[in-house]
Amino acid sequence: MGVSGCGKSTVGQALATANAVGFVEGDQFHPQANVAKMSSGVALNDDDRADWLLTLQAQIREARERGEGLVISCSALKRRYRDLLREGDPALRFAHLSGPKELIAARMQARVGHYMPTSLLDSQFRDLEPLQADEAGITLDIRVPPDDLVTQIRRE
DSSP states (O other): OOSTTSSHHHHHHHHHHHHTOEEEEGGGGSOHHHHHHHHTTOOOOHHHHHHHHHHHHHHHHHHHHHTOOEEEEOOOOSHHHHHHHHTTOTTOOEEEEEOOHHHHHHHHHHOSSOSOOGGGHHHHHHHOOOOOTTSSEEEEETTSOHHHHHHHHHHO
16 A cells, blocks of 8 residues: 555565465546546545445455455555445555655656656545554564565565
8 A cells, every 4th residue: 555656566475376266456447537547647536436436446356266366456544444345354554664755756756657747646645544452463664675665665
């Protein structure tokens, strides 16, 4: 979890590979209307995210019902979003990739072919509710190399 550009896809794919489990890129499940809205520089609201989060919750539930591990990259910016995702599997854990806005903005500017403009980064940070003490998960510093982040997540 984390704001756009923090490395969710990179770390998530590496974690899934290390754990020999499936990986779901949450961005692939955004409806076209959400992608168009973000592409035009308009931030999503809770209503925009509702069906998307329910789709990801279903992915989580299906993996749990099959008894399979799964890694999903998803912003999960707000506590209520994470609570909704946890309804798919109460044992769900989050890895919050956290870092300075300047570093994340630089990463976003270097990306090729992604629909999320750097101009929306402020809205992502505004919406972000970091993991709370009663939430299962870990907060990680994105200045650490991705392989080391995967090691930290697996250790937890």
